[in-house]
Amino acid sequence: MSKNNTGEIQLVMAYIRPDKLTDVKKALAETGAPSLTVTNVSGRGSQPAKKSQYRGEEYTVDLHEKVKVECVVADIPAEDVVSAIESGAHTGEPGDGKVFVLPVEAATQIRTGKTGPDAV
Amino acid sequence: MSKNNTGEIQLVMAYIRPDKLTDVKKALAETGAPSLTVTNVSGRGSQPAKKSQYRGEEYTVDLHEKVKVECVVADIPAEDVVSAIESGAHTGEPGDGKVFVLPVEAATQIRTGKTGPDAV
């Protein structure tokens, strides 16, 4: 039995490059965790703001467009979901993003009223 | 005294149909939990991607528009907030969405500087 597979529920939340969403969705489906929610966001990591030129004016790009992916999982170990996202989102260049795991205390599927891991 | 009403703070997070937002807001207000944040998102659940036709071309719809609702609550039991969302968002058809509950460790109201359950 795989180690995190103890009926606990977790939210895997990732900030990734928008053009890596297709690869991430594919990697998640292949891992058996196809359910996900996507939000358009913008953000910055640890690198300093980038100075650019537009029609001779210098301006600072300090927020970059990213996509947030949220996957709540119960039967699949969160670490497998993290690995799937990593494999789909990795380029090796700065700006590839981050993946975080948060605890979830309860889950309900609205159509059926199911609760707990079965609802995820 | 109601069971979750022990001063702890929780985030109730739901993914629902956009056209159910009005009913969900009404149900939340009636439960005494009117505060909420809404985000436009897209996502998919456990069902396979749907094939559709547009001008003779077949294409796959794999992400559906949804609305994310976040309600942080302290004095109202999270389970009552979950029930309110369920009652407002339910149609019985696939795609009704999910509700998750996450723990919150601290809260601050920016205008007053209040912290803890009073800040929620």
Added chain:
Amino acid sequence: MSKNNTGEIQLVMAYIRPDKLTDVKKALAETGAPSLTVTNVSGRGSQPAKKSQYRGEEYTVDLHEKVKVECVVADIPAEDVVSAIESGAHTGEPGDGKVFVLPVEAATQIRTGKTGPDAV
């Protein structure tokens, strides 16, 4: 050594006025926590819906445009990040927003594969 600086990872999540984002980003950078993600959201707090007039028609504004700011931190105490957001977002008028802190169980930096506090 500062008090929350024990290697634990936290998500500081704030709902603020859109026109306070620049001040909040500046305050966060000055606190040593420049990394953040921004989402356009709408919401309501505890005040009743506002009635307004448009071309003679009365209508109710019940959701106000806000910005959600997410900062995951490990080496900087979450309370310092909360204070920075408060200082940047405060006007003293209703609608200034809220700041919440959530626990985070794991973190991965996609480019390097680093995990834990070093990944944040």
